[in-house]
Amino acid sequence: MSDMLHLDSLEHLTRPSVADQVFDALRAKILALDLPPSTKLSEVDVARQMGVSRQPVRDAFYRLSKLGFISIRPQRSTTVSQISTNAVMQARFIRAAIEAQTVRVACDKLTPADHAALRDLLDLQRAAMTAKDPLAFHALDDQFHRDLCERAGCGFAWEIIRENKSHMDRVRFLSLSFASQDAFGDHVAILDAIEARDAASAMSHMQLHLGRIRIQIERIRADNQSYFATEVPCIPDS
Structure with missing residues (x-):
C-alpha cells in the first residue's frame, strides 16, 4: 500500500x-x-x-x-442582531490600538511597489465614491486596511480585527451616505505618511480615521433608534 x-x-x-x-x-x-x-x-x-x-x-x-x-x-x-454601541466602541478600541502599530511598522517595511498597489486601491475607492456605490466602497475600505496589515507582515492583526468588527461594519456602512469623503481623505493622508516614512503622522491619521465613528454613531442612532440595542455604556471613550 x-x-x-x-x-x-x-x-x-x-x-x-x-x-x-x-x-x-x-x-x-x-x-x-x-x-x-x-x-x-x-x-x-x-x-x-x-x-x-x-x-x-x-x-x-x-x-x-x-x-x-x-x-x-x-x-x-x-x-x-440589533447594533450594540458597546460592541462598536470595543471594536474601535481594538482597531485603533492594533492599526496604529500596524502603520508604524508599515512605514519601515512597505516598498515602492506596495505604495503603488495601495495607490491603485485608492483610485478604485475614488471611483466607487463617484459612482455612489457604498457596498463597493465599503469592500475597498476593508481591503485597504487588510492590505496594510498584510503588506506590513501583520496579517494576523487583521484576523483579530475581522473577528471583532461586525457591529462596527454596519455603523460604518450607514455613515457612508455622509462620510465617505472623510474616509477617503483619511486613507490618502495615511498612505502619504507611510510613503514619507513618518510613523508619528501615520499613527495620528489612523487614530483620527478610526475615531470618527464616535461622532458618526450619534448621528446614526438619532436617525435609526430601532436599529440599536438598549444598553449601559461600558467602554472608555479614549
Missing part, C-alpha cells in the same frame, strides 16, 4: 462552499440593511429562497452568530 498522501486539487479546495456562499450573501444583506436589525430569519425560508438544503444555511447562521450579526435562540427564533 502506498504511503503517499493524496490531495484534491488546489482549485477544488479553494472554491467557495455552498455554506460560504450562503454566509457571504446573508452577511452582505445584513451589512447593507436589506435585512435590518430585528428581522426574523428562518432556515427553511432561506434554504428555499436560495435553492439549497438546510445544512449550509444552518452553518452560515452559526458563523454569523459568532460574528455578532444574528442572534439564535434555540426553539424560539433567529433574528438579525
